[in-house]
Amino acid sequence: MKNKVLSAHLALLGANLIYGGNYLIAKGVMPGKIGPSAFVFIRIVAASILFWLIRMYVREPIAKKDVGRLILCGLLGVATNQLFFFHGLNLTSPIDASIIITSIPVMVLVFSAILLKERITITKTLGLVIGGIGALLLVAYGKESGGTGSILGNVFVLINTTSYALYLVIVKPLMSKYKPLTVISWVFLFGFFFMFPFGIGDFLSTDFSRFDTGTYLAVIYVVLGTTFLAYLLNIYALNYVSPAVNGSYVYLQPAVTFILVSAYAYLLNDEQYAQDINLVKAFSCLLVISGVYLISRPNKNPVL
Numbered sequence: 001m002k003n004k005v006l007s008a009h010l011a012l013l014g015a016n017l018i019y020g021g022n023y024l025i026a027k028g029v030m031p032g033k034i035g036p037s038a039f040v041f042i043r044i045v046a047a048s049i050l051f052w053l054i055r056m057y058v059r060e061p062i063a064k065k066d067v068g069r070l071i072l073c074g075l076l077g078v079a080t081n082q083l084f085f086f087h088g089l090n091l092t093s094p095i096d097a098s099i100i101i102t103s104i105p106v107m108v109l110v111f112s113a114i115l116l117k118e119r120i121t122i123t124k125t126l127g128l129v130i131g132g133i134g135a136l137l138l139v140a141y142g143k144e145s146g147g148t149g150s151i152l153g154n155v156f157v158l159i160n161t162t163s164y165a166l167y168l169v170i171v172k173p174l175m176s177k178y179k180p181l182t183v184i185s186w187v188f189l190f191g192f193f194f195m196f197p198f199g200i201g202d203f204l205s206t207d208f209s210r211f212d213t214g215t216y217l218a219v220i221y222v223v224l225g226t227t228f229l230a231y232l233l234n235i236y237a238l239n240y241v242s243p244a245v246n247g248s249y250v251y252l253q254p255a256v257t258f259i260l261v262s263a264y265a266y267l268l269n270d271e272q273y274a275q276d277i278n279l280v281k282a283f284s285c286l287l288v289i290s291g292v293y294l295i296s297r298p299n300k301n302p303v304l
Contacts, residue, residue, distance in 0.1 A: 008240035012249040015233040020256025022226040023094035025218050026086065033215045036086035038206045041199030042219060044078060047227040048188040051181065060182040069174060070186045077167030078191020083198060084160035092153025098257035099134075099285045100157045102250050106131040106291055107165030115169055123294050131291020134284045180235050254285050 030036055062070065089097050106128055113119070174183045 008237040011233040015230040016252040035202040037202035041203040074190025079194035080163040088156030092150040111169040127291040127294025134287025
């Protein structure tokens with residue numbers, strides 16, 4: 001059992017290293033080689049095909065009463081989530097995006113309290129305030145620091161974070177009722193239909209003749225790595241560790257992105273990315289991570 005727990009932690013480490021690299025790699029080909037909507041189109045179509053190919057070996061029917069919830073999950077967890085994330089990342093700094101993403105547990109706490117009537121402790125409330133201040137500071141700071149940051153891009157990533165957090169709360173009853181692969185296959189299928197009107201035009205207008213080896217490798221990384229492999233690694237880990245442990249690994253993403261952006265800025269002498277690294281963003285990151293840490297702690301204090 002200890003070996004399986006260790007392998008679960010290694011799986012989570014691998015998944016979040018993949019996520020951390022995604023910010024810089026995906027941004028590196030947008031919009032010069034491919035537009036964000038076209039990128040999302042390719043990602044959702046390819047991942048849907050892969051998930052449904054595997055699901056052929058896991059036959060599990062879905063109750064009619066759950067179809068509506070699956071459709072809503074497709075809208076929030078796939079279409080809205082990915083469209084706003086890629087459009088936001090296209091406009092803003094990889095560091096900004098990775099920090100804002102870590103506020104997902106803060107958003108989950110809020111929606112869980114509203115929709116699932118989960119009680120909030122004093123410690124979690126403190127974490128909610130601290131994390132919220134960090135995220136809002138980063139969003140508001142936007143382009144003021146120079147670099148590749150953007151207020152609009154940060155707002156888009158915040159909308160992405162809010163949408164995904166709401167999806168996590170809404171999908172929770174389905175995850176306890178069906179196999180995770182069954183749920184994600186349907187979620188991606190319904191998400192495809194919502195995304196199609198926004199992505200098809202950008203996809204058809206993409207000049208694939210301009211793609212070089214690096215572009216194809218970036219697309220493969222996002223589709224196979226960020227979307228498919230990372231999800232499978234997370235599913236495997238959930239068999240042996242708690243969701244709280246799983247969620248805590250999100251803290252790695254800003255650290256990985258900071259390291260990659262720093263290497264890109266200073267080793268390759270990129271002045272714009274060099275300006276993305278500053279004290280305000282580091283302070284924002286510290287606030288968000290501190291807030292999420294307080295939210296993730298076991299309930300020991302009185303509830304409000």
